[in-house]
Amino acid sequence: MTTVSRYQRSADTDCELYDAIMIGSGIGGLVTATQLAAKGAKVLVLERYIIPGGSAGYFERQGYRFDVGASMIFGFGSQGTTNLLTRALEAVETSLETIPDPVQIDYHLPDQLEVKVHRDYDKFIQELICQFPHEAEGIRKFYDECWRVFNCLNAMELLSLEEPRYLTRVFFQHPLACLGLVKYLPQNVGDIARRYIRDRNLLKFIDIECYCWSVVPAEKTPMINAGMVFSDRHYGGINYPKGGVGQIAQKLVEGLEKKGGTIEYKARVKEIILENNKAVGVRLADGREYRGKRIISNATRWDTFEKLLPDQTLPKKEQKWQERYQKSPSFLSLHLGVKSDVISPDTDCHHILLENWEQMEEPEGTIFLSIPTLLDPSLAPPNCHIFHAFTPHWIEDWQGLSPQDYHEKKEQAAAKIVQRLEKIFPGLEDALDYQEVGTPRTHRRFLGREDGTYGPIPQKKLMGLLGMPFNQTAIPGLYCVGDSTFPGQGLNAVAFSGFACAHRVAVDLGF
Ligand SMILES: NC(=O)c1ccc[n+]([C@@H]2O[C@H](COP(=O)([O-])OP(=O)(O)OC[C@H]3O[C@@H](n4cnc5c(N)ncnc54)[C@H](O)[C@@H]3O)[C@@H](O)[C@H]2O)c1
């Protein structure tokens, strides 16, 4: 990096010229920004909200610190190459204390099927085999195949798959791992699971193992992502950041600023400025303009191409993408403060509740519950816990309501969820100390995500991850990062997208 570019000014407007301007400070955006700043690039991050983090943000009410999104965090391991959150923090000379979670999920499923996914792999496999003894061999073979995917990924440095010199280098360094990944890239979990497993209920269990992070059943879930999730939970483990999920973004911002980068809050980008069909800057809602050599959007692809580039016809590549992927539902989220007497000391942090397999994918079918205070009690007042319960919901069901109807619908939906959770925590309703309900409208408003969506899901069965776009877009100078780029949703997944995007942009800028 030359120091010259730091002080360069845009020739025609005489405003400061940044190497890269990032729209949004979700974890995908912050990992890209910190990686670029660490390489010496002059980076500006523009965030419409008052704090960084997006879906990995937080909010405080009456002594409780709630995570906005999921509290089950991958990527904080201490070894291998897939511990991308640890690595992203290290790159800007910072770190976070984390608390290991001994159980990833405690499943409460139809027909009294109760399974705990222990951090200890053998203990998990034994527990599953106890439930399905006739499928012992199939269970081992299926999860072993997931390890094969993970071991390929965990052997190599993870950077941009759009950079030919990197691809050549990793291929010569790790030819077998690369060929392994090429084999798995077009595959989905369902096909591989059915190769080894016959029992219909066990196949349903594999479906919910996928659904709870990919929001689609095994049939449509890419095998590469399953390899990561089903193995890393036992390898690097699930680790909760002390002080809450919001700490990840706070620390990345600290690191960004230490490396000379800048972040502005309450800075909503209204438009990406194009000149000769090339992205050259951004215009904010308050009229200010910034110029950059490269513009990167951490907003979803729907928001980026349909809102921030309003007069453009949708590029062919994006039209194709929209034919393949659709918006997943959003969530109804209950952020509850709960008196501690309803929780026995041996309770696990994350639970999934489903009473009827037929309803797994329906709104309010599957309930996700996290109790992060079991790992970090400092997030709530003494003798109280945080319960974050969420379940898929579509925005259409929350539109066109009067303020009173909206409020009543929220209260009714929340009461139904609390009642179902009474099955695991008898006395929950009476132990409520605080309740705040978020709907798809809330997620759309606070996260700036079209329809409040959790992210893209395949319209139909696709060829694994092959259809997921990387970071470059059809518009020169414009890149995308985050969960509408390869490999999709999840903090560790968007962290990968951030490493890859920063690598591609840095090479394009000549760093
Ligand atoms: N356990 C977990 O793995 C976990 C936990 C929490 C979140 N997540 C995941 O994180 C992923 C999201 O990460 P991400 O990086 O893609 O993004 P994100 O949606 O979290 O963040 C995008 C950011 O961009 C900002 N933004 C959007 N439009 C803007 C505009 N026009 N101007 C300025 N700012 C704008 C938003 O306010 C937000 O802060 C999701 O997949 C979610 O599931 C996972």
Ligand SMILES: CC(C)=CCC/C(C)=C/C=C/C(C)=C/C=C/C(C)=C/C=C/C=C(C)/C=C/C=C(C)/C=C/C=C(\C)CCC=C(C)C
């Ligand atoms: C050279 C040659 C020949 C070749 C080459 C090939 C290659 C190299 C390839 C490569 C590839 C790659 C690198 C790939 C990567 C991938 C990745 C990184 C992936 C990742 C993934 C991750 C994920 C998916 C994650 C996820 C997670 C999630 C989503 C989570 C969530 C959670 C939730 C929602 C929660 C639940 C809750 C409860 C239970 C409560």
